[in-house]
Amino acid sequence: MLMLHKLRSLNVQCLLRNVSTSKQLRSEELVVHRDGHENNPKTPFEFSEANLNRLCAIIQNYPEGAQRSALGAALDLVQRQFGWIPISAMHKVAEILSIPRMRVYEFATFYSMCKRRNRGKFNVKVCVTTPCMIRGSDVILQAVEVATKCKTGGLSEDGTFGVDIVQCQGACANAPVMVVDDDYYEDLTLDNVYEIINALKAGCIPPQGPQSGRFCAEPCCGQASLLEPPPAPGFKLQPALVK
Numbered sequence: 702m703l704m705l706h707k708l709r710s711l712n713v714q715c716l717l718r719n720v721s722t723s724k725q726l727r728s729e730e731l732v733v734h735r736d737g738h739e740n741n742p743k744t745p746f747e748f749s750e751a752n753l754n755r756l757c758a759i760i761q762n763y764p765e766g767a768q769r770s771a772l773g774a775a776l777d778l779v780q781r782q783f784g785w786i787p788i789s790a791m792h793k794v795a796e797i798l799s800i801p802r803m804r805v806y807e808f809a810t811f812y813s814m815c816k817r818r819n820r821g822k823f824n825v826k827v828c829v830t831t832p833c834m835i836r837g838s839d840v841i842l843q844a845v846e847v848a849t850k851c852k853t854g855g856l857s858e859d860g861t862f863g864v865d866i867v868q869c870q871g872a873c874a875n876a877p878v879m880v881v882d883d884d885y886y887e888d889l890t891l892d893n894v895y896e897i898i899n900a901l902k903a904g905c906i907p908p909q910g911p912q913s914g915r916f917c918a919e920p921c922c923g924q925a926s927l928l929e930p931p932p933a934p935g936f937k938l939q940p941a942l943v944k
């Protein structure tokens with residue numbers, strides 16, 4: 702404490718702030734709901750007939766009393782229909798599944814794929830977990846912010862883009878990774894980011910997957926193992942076990 706006090710008196714607060722260069726996470730956004738003009742228990746929401754039929758069919762997959770298992774699918778349907786998940790829709794889902802509202806809140810606040818506010822026409826999510834971070838996710842995120850003219854956590858002026866940071870998206874072998882709605886863009890370079898965002902602005906959905914041209918997560922230099930045909934059944938089996 703004494704040391705800190707001395708450093709402050711030397712007017713080096715700016716240096717102290719730079720000890721950590723990670724972006725500040727607004728974690729309360731993940732768990733807190735405050736009623737607002739757009740999102741409150743009275744926000745109009747009803748499932749469309751088609752989605753209600755889909756939901757009923759999904760619920761039928763589970764035994765009586767286990768309808769709550771359809772919760773993830775129900776919220777996904779809400780999101781695809783409405784664009785995001787207002788609290789009124791959470792209440793509707795709780796009512797249909799006969800579960801406490803709290804169960805729905807828990808799910809919707811835990812999974813980052815549940816959008817609890819408007820995230821624009823295209824929700825661009827940049828992975829910042831370690832494998833992506835050491836492959837340059839910081840500069841990818843900066844490029845996304847510049848290309849979309851949208852700050853992380855915000856919405857672009859015309860409502861086209863909402864930019865978010867997310868944790869591991871399960872594609873670490875193809876880091877750095879950016880996800881736009883359901884589509885993964887992998888092995889990204891800065892040029893790729895601008896190309897993808899410009900294509901989205903022009904109304905095209907660019908080809909998803911690795912942008913480096915490699916197939917899935919194969920080595921960049923081509924397949925390097927498992928080159929021979931697999932051995933026949935019984936390979937290396939003890940002689941006593943071979944009939």
Ligand code: FES
Binds near residue numbers: 828830832833868872
């Ligand atoms: S760390 Fe980015 S996809 Fe796993």
